[in-house]
Amino acid sequence: xxxxxxxxxxxxxxxxxxxxxxxxxxxxxxxxxxxxxxxxxxxxxxxxxxxxxxxxxxxxxxxxxxxxxxxxxxxxxxxxxxxxxxxxxxxxxxxxxxxxxxxxxxxxxxxxxxxxxxxxxxxxxxxxxxxxxxxxxxxxxxxxxxxxxxxxxxxxxxxxxxxxxxxxxxxxxxxxxxxxxxxxxxxxxxxxxxxxxxxxxxxxxxxxxxxxxxxxxxxxxxxxxxxxxxxxxxxxxxxxxxxxxxxxxxxxxxxxxxxxxxxxxxxxxxxxxxxxxxxxxxxxxxxxxxxxxxxxxxxxxxxxxxxxxxxxxxxxxxxxxxxxxxxxxxxxxxxxxxxxxxxxxxxxxxxxxxxxxxxxxxxxxxxxxxxxxxxxxxxxxxxxxxxxxxxxxxxxxxxxxxxxxxxxxxxxxxxxxxxxxxxxxxxxxxxxxx
Ligand code: S3P
Numbered sequence: 001x002x003x004x005x006x007x008x009x010x011x012x013x014x015x016x017x018x019x020x021x022x023x024x025x026x027x028x029x030x031x032x033x034x035x036x037x038x039x040x041x042x043x044x045x046x047x048x049x050x051x052x053x054x055x056x057x058x059x060x061x062x063x064x065x066x067x068x069x070x071x072x073x074x075x076x077x078x079x080x081x082x083x084x085x086x087x088x089x090x091x092x093x094x095x096x097x098x099x100x101x102x103x104x105x106x107x108x109x110x111x112x113x114x115x116x117x118x119x120x121x122x123x124x125x126x127x128x129x130x131x132x133x134x135x136x137x138x139x140x141x142x143x144x145x146x147x148x149x150x151x152x153x154x155x156x157x158x159x160x161x162x163x164x165x166x167x168x169x170x171x172x173x174x175x176x177x178x179x180x181x182x183x184x185x186x187x188x189x190x191x192x193x194x195x196x197x198x199x200x201x202x203x204x205x206x207x208x209x210x211x212x213x214x215x216x217x218x219x220x221x222x223x224x225x226x227x228x229x230x231x232x233x234x235x236x237x238x239x240x241x242x243x244x245x246x247x248x249x250x251x252x253x254x255x256x257x258x259x260x261x262x263x264x265x266x267x268x269x270x271x272x273x274x275x276x277x278x279x280x281x282x283x284x285x286x287x288x289x290x291x292x293x294x295x296x297x298x299x300x301x302x303x304x305x306x307x308x309x310x311x312x313x314x315x316x317x318x319x320x321x322x323x324x325x326x327x328x329x330x331x332x333x334x335x336x337x338x339x340x341x342x343x344x345x346x347x348x349x350x351x352x353x354x355x356x357x358x359x360x361x362x363x364x365x366x367x368x369x370x371x372x373x374x375x376x377x378x379x380x381x382x383x384x385x386x387x388x389x390x391x392x393x394x395x396x397x398x399x400x401x402x403x404x405x406x407x408x409x410x411x412x413x414x415x416x417x418x419x420x421x422x423x424x425x426x427x428x429x430x431x432x433x434x
Contacts, residue, residue: 038231064088108178112185238265252282253333281306307334314341
């Protein structure tokens with residue numbers, strides 16, 4: 001076996017350019033899973049080719065779903081023939097790779113299937129908490145077993161379900177979605193009482209497939225059991241705002257920089273990042289251009305601005321959870337950021353608080369670690385150095401963006417993990433150097 005390669009990121013003076021980012025990971029997972037249980041054949045244009053969303057397609061294929069992938073001018077078109085009357089029992093464990101969304105959302109679908117299946121993942125996913133999804137599915141009537149410490153493999157024996165009212169222990173779109181997906185095949189009504197609003201792509205996607213989903217004024221999300229999903233759609237996936245975050249931070253952080261990103265998802269549950277960038281002093285302009293199957297889409301321009309101090313309050317965290325590492329990188333260019341109430345970061349693809357703080361510190365940053373967050377002060381220019389992506393795509397991209405502002409190059413070990421959500425990230429970043 002060859003030794004792992006480090007990716008070298010050199011400092012940059014500016015970033016400039018117009019581009020599209022990869023298709024949204026969260027929406028891609030949902031369109032594929034809903035198409036798999038819907039009537040008819042559904043076409044998904046601009047499906048994400050990140051490793052996570054390919055894990056979802058591979059799992060669906062193992063469940064007997066006919067999945068075809070075509071290349072359309074460099075974008076992936078995925079064609080899925082729905083199995084509304086049930087999947088086939090898989091002959092081996094379903095490998096979810098690095099993807100928490102695959103494992104958690106698929107559990108929701110499998111809860112109603114009359115067979116037993118096991119979901120596994122890589123070392124990172126195998127260390128992530130799954131009781132939060134197993135508990136409500138068991139309350140609905142499925143039998144779920146995990147390791148004693150609540151980690152995967154997750155084995156689920158599906159069967160007849162009944163609706164429940166569930167309040168997730170932490171705000172989580174993944175838990176909400178798993179329960180709603182199980183609720184589609186349950187008797188009666190299923191209600192998810194969100195402790196705080198999370199991304200609502202499942203609700204929007206269900207609506208696109210003709211399912212009535214309601215959200216009450218106090219945040220309860222409700223589906224009725226027995227709904228049939230109407231496939232036969234041609235869907236298109238907007239650009240991923242969480243992928244946009246890394247390029248946006250590069251443009252906001254480096255002097256005389258401006259980046260235009262087209263066809264980005266502007267779903268209100270995903271754009272909190274742009275507000276924080278503005279608070280930090282960047283110039284961010286969003287121009288809505290339309291709606292794709294209930295998902296708002298538009299153009300975003302991010303340009304260099306001031307360097308203000310920013311405090312992210314705990315109530316902002318659920319809608320910024322994936323963007324917090326990128327925002328930490330922004331503060332290395334100047335100003336500062338303090339994030340509290342974000343202990344959830346410790347159970348993402350890595351312990352994102354400890355890995356982020358130690359990685360940025362190794363690059364010369366002025367940082368503090370808290371049990372539930374971090375502080376980064378841009379009091380000095382980074383020196384660069386050697387860091388490890390810790391098998392976490394968002395950390396690989398965070399260190400890369402911070403490295404642009406350093407005085408010397410940075411070597412990122414394991415940087416290829418960026419392809420989990422952003423294939424060709426390093427080429428794209430190089431293409432923006434000016
Ligand atoms: C996701 C939800 C978030 C996010 C993850 C993708 C989704 O996780 O961090 O990257 O697609 O639903 P939680 O819902 O567990 O916070």
